[in-house]
Amino acid sequence: MTVAVIGGGAAGFFAALSVKEHHPGASVVILEKSNEVLCKVKISGGGRCNVTNGERSVRELAKAYPRGGNSLKKAFGVFGTGDTVEWFTRRGVPLVVQADNCVFPVSQKSQSIIDCFLNQARACGIEVRRNRAVCALKNSGDVWTVQYAGDTEATDSFDRVIVATGGCPKLSGFDWLIRLGHSIENPVPSLFTFSIPDEGLRSLQGIVVEKVLGALVSTALQAEGTLLITHWGVSGPVVLRLSSYGARYLHDRGYDVRLRINWTGIRDNDVIAADLIDAAREHRGKLLAGYRPFQLSDRLWRYLIGKTGLSLTKKWGELGKKDIQKMASVLSNDEYPVDGKAAFKDEFVTCGGVSLKDINMTTMQSRVCPGLYFAGEVLDIDGITGGYNFQAAWTTGYVAGKLL
Ligand SMILES: Cc1cc2nc3c(=O)[nH]c(=O)nc-3n(C[C@H](O)[C@H](O)[C@H](O)COP(=O)(O)OP(=O)(O)OC[C@H]3O[C@@H](n4cnc5c(N)ncnc54)[C@H](O)[C@@H]3O)c2cc1C
Structure with a gap:
C-alpha cells in the first residue's frame, strides 16, 4: 500500500x-x-x-x-x-x-x-x-x-x-x-482577544483577575476564567474561551458586540449582595477605600467604586440598601463595547x-x-x-x- x-x-x-x-x-x-x-x-x-x-x-x-x-x-x-x-x-x-x-x-x-x-x-x-x-x-x-x-x-x-x-x-x-x-x-x-475602546478600562492594563465570568450581551455565550486587562482591551483564558464559543457570532456581527464582566466570579447576584452586606457589617468603621471585597486589587476596586458614583471616603457602615445594590450591579454587570478582535500572540x-x-x-x-x-x-x-x-x-x- x-x-x-x-x-x-x-x-x-x-x-x-x-x-x-x-x-x-x-x-x-x-x-x-x-x-x-x-x-x-x-x-x-x-x-x-x-x-x-x-x-x-x-x-x-x-x-x-x-x-x-x-x-x-x-x-x-x-x-x-x-x-x-x-x-x-x-x-x-x-x-x-x-x-x-x-x-x-x-x-x-x-x-x-x-x-x-x-x-x-x-x-x-x-x-x-x-x-x-x-x-x-x-x-x-x-x-x-x-x-x-x-x-x-x-x-x-x-x-x-x-x-x-x-x-x-x-x-x-x-x-x-x-x-x-x-x-x-x-x-x-477563533481564539483571539477583544479590543475595547474604553479608556478607563485600558488605564488598568496589567491587572490580572483570577476568576471572572464573561458573557456576550444578548447571547447565552459565557465563560469563566482569568482575565487580563491590556493596553488594547482584555485578554486571558476567559476572553479566549468566549472568542472560541462565539467565533461565528462575533464574525457575523463584525466583532461589534458588548462584553459583560462579572468581577466577582460568583454567578448568583443574591450571594454577591449578601457578601457585600456582610462586609458592610464586619467593616462598618472602614472607608470603602480601606476594605476591598472579593480580593479585588486596589486599582480595580477604586475604578469600580468610581463607576458606582460612591465616594471612596464613605464608610462601609454608612452604605444603604441602594448603595449595596449599585455596588453589586457594577461588580456583576459591568458592560463594555467591543470594537474588534486583536490577534493573540x-x-x-x-x-x-x-x-x-x-x-x-x-x-x-x-x-x-x-x-x-x-x-x-x-x-x-x-x-x-x-x-x-x-x-x-x-x-x-x-x-x-x-x-x-
Ligand atoms: C502561535 C500558535 C500557537 C499554538 N499553540 C498551541 C498549543 O500550545 N496547544 C494546542 O493544542 N494548539 C496550539 N495551537 C494550535 C495548533 O498549532 C493547531 O491546531 C495544529 O497545529 C493543527 O495541526 P495540523 O497538522 O492540522 O495543521 P498545521 O500544523 O497547520 O499543519 C498543516 C501543514 O500542512 C501544510 N500544507 C498546507 N497546505 C498544503 C498543501 N496544499 N500541500 C502540502 N502541504 C500543505 C502546511 O504548510 C503545514 O505544514 C497553536 C497555534 C498557533 C498559531
Whole structure:
C-alpha cells in the first residue's frame, strides 16, 4: 500500500506514524508545501508546546471543542489524552501536567516534540518531501493522483491519501477539496482577544483577575476564567474561551458586540449582595477605600467604586440598601463595547473547514471520496486553549492512519 499524507504538521506526522505502526509494510510519504515541517508545533505554547490536556473523561473533553466535540467522542475512545501522554513518554518525551491541567514536555521545549517526530519518521522509513504544494487530487479506480502547484507536469500516484493541510483563513484555500465534492464550513478566526475602546478600562492594563465570568450581551455565550486587562482591551483564558464559543457570532456581527464582566466570579447576584452586606457589617468603621471585597486589587476596586458614583471616603457602615445594590450591579454587570478582535500572540486557530457531515468520524474517511482521509485542523474541529487543538490533531491523525 502506498500512502500520501498531505501536510507536514502535527496531524500529518501523527497520521504518517500511525500508518507505519498499523501497516508496517506501507510506503508512506509526507508532502509538505513549505521547506519547513512542524512550524506550528515549533511556535506553539510560547515555544513550549501545550501537547494535550490532563482531562481524561471523554465527555468532559468533548466540551472543550465548540465545534466537533461530540463528533470526536468515538475517536477519543480510540486515542485520548491518556494515550497521548503514553505515546510521547514511550518515545522518550516525558510530559508534565501543570496545575491548570495543561500538559507540556518536561523539557519545556517544543523542539522535543519535533525531534521525536523526525526521529520516529526516519526510523520507520517515512519519506518527507518538502516544497510540494498539492493543488489537485484525482481519483481513477483505486488510484489517487496528486498534482503540485507550479509544476503542472509532475504527478505522483498513491493507493490512499490523508489530507492534513491545517486550517486556512480563506474559503478559496479549500477549492481543491470542494472540487472533489466536499462542503466547507466557512473559515473564521477563533481564539483571539477583544479590543475595547474604553479608556478607563485600558488605564488598568496589567491587572490580572483570577476568576471572572464573561458573557456576550444578548447571547447565552459565557465563560469563566482569568482575565487580563491590556493596553488594547482584555485578554486571558476567559476572553479566549468566549472568542472560541462565539467565533461565528462575533464574525457575523463584525466583532461589534458588548462584553459583560462579572468581577466577582460568583454567578448568583443574591450571594454577591449578601457578601457585600456582610462586609458592610464586619467593616462598618472602614472607608470603602480601606476594605476591598472579593480580593479585588486596589486599582480595580477604586475604578469600580468610581463607576458606582460612591465616594471612596464613605464608610462601609454608612452604605444603604441602594448603595449595596449599585455596588453589586457594577461588580456583576459591568458592560463594555467591543470594537474588534486583536490577534493573540500565543495561540490562534481557524474554526470551519471540511464539514464533518462529509466525514465518517469513526475512520476519518471521506464519505464523498472513498480512499481519502482527513486529519487535524483542515476539518471543522477546533477547541479552546489548553492543548485541545493538538489533541484533536493526534486523535484524528491516529485514527486515519490506523483505519485506512
Ligand atoms: C502561535 C500558535 C500557537 C499554538 N499553540 C498551541 C498549543 O500550545 N496547544 C494546542 O493544542 N494548539 C496550539 N495551537 C494550535 C495548533 O498549532 C493547531 O491546531 C495544529 O497545529 C493543527 O495541526 P495540523 O497538522 O492540522 O495543521 P498545521 O500544523 O497547520 O499543519 C498543516 C501543514 O500542512 C501544510 N500544507 C498546507 N497546505 C498544503 C498543501 N496544499 N500541500 C502540502 N502541504 C500543505 C502546511 O504548510 C503545514 O505544514 C497553536 C497555534 C498557533 C498559531
